[in-house]
Amino acid sequence: MKKKLIYFLSQRHIRSSMAEAWASKLAISNAQFISGSWCHTQTSPFVADALLEYAMEPPATMPVTPSQKLLNEADLIVTIYDSATELAPGFPEELSDKIVYWDIKDPELSPDAPVKWAYYQEVCDSIAASVKGLEKSLL
Numbered sequence: 001m002k003k004k005l006i007y008f009l010s011q012r013h014i015r016s017s018m019a020e021a022w023a024s025k026l027a028i029s030n031a032q033f034i035s036g037s038w039c040h041t042q043t044s045p046f047v048a049d050a051l052l053e054y055a056m057e058p059p060a061t062m063p064v065t066p067s068q069k070l071l072n073e074a075d076l077i078v079t080i081y082d083s084a085t086e087l088a089p090g091f092p093e094e095l096s097d098k099i100v101y102w103d104i105k106d107p108e109l110s111p112d113a114p115v116k117w118a119y120y121q122e123v124c125d126s127i128a129a130s131v132k133g134l135e136k137s138l139l
Helices: 014-023 045-052 068-072 092-097 115-136
Strands: 004-010 031-037 078-082 099-103
Touching: 004 014, 004 068, 004 115, 014 031, 014 045, 014 078, 014 115, 045 115, 078 092, 092 099, 099 115
Parallel strands: 004 031, 004 078, 078 099
Antiparallel strands: none
């Protein structure tokens, strides 16, 4: 049986890397998860700290920039964006049936370190819940 390719995509790779880490913990053997960004390949030490609270680490792989080939090969493209501050990327019409949008705030928008840390924890929890919901549709 061919593995499904699930591609998590966010503007900076911060939220998509969290989603990839959570997805790797799912009890799904027929899926491959990757993450990437459509704008910046930025990361933050807060990502590792937020995941460490759940005894997890961020993905060891480098973020994957979306190419048309990768988007075509993906079975599902989960686009994570903050509708209050970001525009979701546009995709070709032929991909529309495999695009899912998750509206999850960008934790990098807080300039204050203690508040930013709290944002990261909240975002990590939101992503965990979203990934868990995704699990039901993949089984």
